[in-house]
Amino acid sequence: MGRNTLGTLEQAVMMVILALGDGAYGVAIRDELSRRTRREHTLGAVYTTLDRLTAKELLVSYLGEPTPTRGGRAKRYFKLTGDGRQALDHAVNTRHELEYGLGLAGKGA
Amino acid sequence: MGRNTLGTLEQAVMMVILALGDGAYGVAIRDELSRRTRREHTLGAVYTTLDRLTAKELLVSYLGEPTPTRGGRAKRYFKLTGDGRQALDHAVNTRHELEYGLGLAGKGA
């Protein structure tokens, strides 16, 4: 139990959580993820990933207060753990190592 | 037939193929991949990925001449197709979109 290779979605979700700072809960993560990847993602897919990352202790979650809006039940917020941060950094480094020397684009549509 | 999300290994293999240019055949790909990711990969794992990418027409392969070294049988070389190049570029762009604004490291251990 130590082999740690993050999948594409896993990395994406972790990055989105960093981007959202506080306020990183299920629905918000899903929306920001869809926005940044220009692609729809279902809540189920996102939560599954969130759960697995939490099980691997790369994320931790805590419950917030319910907001006084209709249906505003308590949200579960997520943030990276030290291990999570480390795993993500490692993935980013590996990525750079792979891209090194290639003339890969970087412009969007 | 349109769903196109490249996995971590798939992207890595494609990048390594670009990095190797000509000379991108199984064993060489495995070695360069292991070197860049600082991690061992088995031939089986690499070939499986190579086959799947070929099936998706993101790669094409062609046989080379046998080299006159002991056991030097003919190698199967791989290169990206137009679709492959496009899929990789897309993945890279999405990645940048995700990293945008985060202060992610870039230095290795």
Next chain:
DNA sequence: CTATTTCTTCTACAATGTAGACTGATGTGC
């Protein structure tokens, strides 16, 4: 108290990741 909205959990299956055994093709040295 039931309808509706917001958010989360559960279940199931498809796609990717990974390992290791197995097969085929060459040369080497007797």
Next chain:
DNA sequence: GCACATCAGTCTACATTGTAGAAGAAATAG
């Protein structure tokens, strides 16, 4: 030629990730 060491690629099987959609729980409005 024959047994063997090498280099390369194929096949099989199972673990981990990706993805969807249905179901469940909490909250407010009326």
